[in-house]
Amino acid sequence: MIQPSSPHPLALSIGDPAGVGPELACAAWALSGTAALPPFFVVGSRRVLEKAARRRGLHLKVRAITAPHEAAAIFPNALPVLDLGDADYTPGVPDDQGAALALAALTEATRLVREGKAGALVTGPIAKSRLARVGFDHPGQTEFVAAACGVAADDAVMMLAGPSLRVVPITVHVALSRVPSLLSAERIERRSAIAAEALVRDFGIPAPRLAVAGLNPHAGEDGRMGSEDAAVIAPAVAALQSRGIDARGPLPADTMFHAAARATYDVAICMYHDQALIPIKALDFDEGVNVTLGLPIVRTSPDHGTAFAIAGTSTARPGATVAAIRMAGECAARRHGA
Numbered sequence: 391m392i393q394p395s396s397p398h399p400l401a402l403s404i405g406d407p408a409g410v411g412p413e414l415a416c417a418a419w420a421l422s423g424t425a426a427l428p429p430f431f432v433v434g435s436r437r438v439l440e441k442a443a444r445r446r447g448l449h450l451k452v453r454a455i456t457a458p459h460e461a462a463a464i465f466p467n468a469l470p471v472l473d474l475g476d477a478d479y480t481p482g483v484p485d486d487q488g489a490a491l492a493l494a495a496l497t498e499a500t501r502l503v504r505e506g507k508a509g510a511l512v513t514g515p516i517a518k519s520r521l522a523r524v525g526f527d528h529p530g531q532t533e534f535v536a537a538a539c540g541v542a543a544d545d546a547v548m549m550l551a552g553p554s555l556r557v558v559p560i561t562v563h564v565a566l567s568r569v570p571s572l573l574s575a576e577r578i579e580r581r582s583a584i585a586a587e588a589l590v591r592d593f594g595i596p597a598p599r600l601a602v603a604g605l606n607p608h609a610g611e612d613g614r615m616g617s618e619d620a621a622v623i624a625p626a627v628a629a630l631q632s633r634g635i636d637a638r639g640p641l642p643a644d645t646m647f648h649a650a651a652r653a654t655y656d657v658a659i660c661m662y663h664d665q666a667l668i669p670i671k672a673l674d675f676d677e678g679v680n681v682t683l684g685l686p687i688v689r690t691s692p693d694h695g696t697a698f699a700i701a702g703t704s705t706a707r708p709g710a711t712v713a714a715i716r717m718a719g720e721c722a723a724r725r726h727g728a
């Protein structure tokens with residue numbers, strides 16, 4: 391089915407300029423014709439993008455715009471950028487100046503989308519610890535965008551999505567030792583319900599099937615290997631079912647991700663970060679998208695990080711960035727059409 395398109399170009403924040411974000415923004419633009427991407431503009435630095443493109447051997451024009459509405463006309467011939475100023479381009483060597491640019495770009499891109507001047511937000515990769523040095527006070531971009539939208543951090547639900555799998559971690563950027571105490575039936579139910587609602591609204595899945603993972607080996611083995619599965623996760627699944635949501639579990643996590651199992655659900659609800667992200671990064675690393683559910687705006691990001699070690703070497707693959715731009719456009723179009 392052809393979706394109506396978002397009326398506004400998408401805003402792509404540049405990410406840390408020492409990482410792979412700038413070169414992948416250029417690479418995505420270079421692929422935009424063959425990949426049929428919606429028009430987008432970068433929020434960041436024209437000079438950094440020009441240097442990143444040159445270093446990657448991409449022959450493209452970067453054109454500064456002063457407002458998002460100028461992007462669509464420029465996009466077929468050049469990469470539009472809302473220029474926040476110059477910064478050093480030293481791939482692989484992050485510094486505070488670059489982190490400040492990344493934070494300014496994230497802030498401005500979020501503002502433009504919130505104000506309806508851009509159709510959706512695609513965030514380039516940042517290093518959270520580097521941004522923390524310049525005043526970033528959030529566990530990640532998910533929580534930053536949630537705060538900017540006036541949404542409680544816990545109600546902004548991270549989902550990683552690729553061609554093989556969708557996963558939602560109930561707890562995210564916390565130490566593993568804290569996970570059991572952070573899991574409650576209410577929290578699992580609330581975040582799972584937000585995911586189910588978003589799969590209907592933004593992904594066009596009319597009755598999403600949720601597979602809820604256990605926490606412990608063999609989902610607790612009748613309490614012999616942990617109590618949380620029966621005491622916390624099972625009541626959450628029952629509560630979801632009583633709301634008419636197609637949820638089942640707790641399921642042993644070790645057997646949830648093989649191909650036949652994956653065919654039985656639309657999203658795996660996982661209890662902690664690596665339970666969710668290991669399978670998707672193993673299966674779909676090059677096309678994996680991190681999408682924030684439950685926001686008044688659409689926000690996506692490539693599933694990978696700054697990859698400082700390979701920045702500037704032309705070996706960073708653009709697939710996840712291309713997929714993040716495409717997914718943002720599709721979700722925005724669904725909302726626009728709705």
Ligand SMILES: NC(=O)C1=CN([C@@H]2O[C@H](COP(=O)(O)OP(=O)(O)OC[C@H]3O[C@@H](n4cnc5c(N)ncnc54)[C@H](O)[C@@H]3O)[C@@H](O)[C@H]2O)C=CC1
Nearest residue numbers: 514515516517518691692693694695696697700705706707
């Ligand atoms: N969307 C975001 O803003 C994300 C940010 N991060 C941040 O990135 C930083 C680095 O995190 P890491 O755990 O090292 O993950 P990473 O994703 O940056 O790198 C992990 C491995 O994958 C490779 N890799 C990453 N992207 C690639 C690409 N496009 N093509 C080919 N190979 C690629 C890297 O070279 C490295 O070997 C951390 O500070 C983390 O917080 C991590 C994940 C997502």
Ligand SMILES: NCC(=O)COP(=O)(O)O
Nearest residue numbers: 529530531532533680691
């Ligand atoms: N592991 C996912 C990740 O680090 C991305 O987090 P966020 O910055 O999108 O919140």
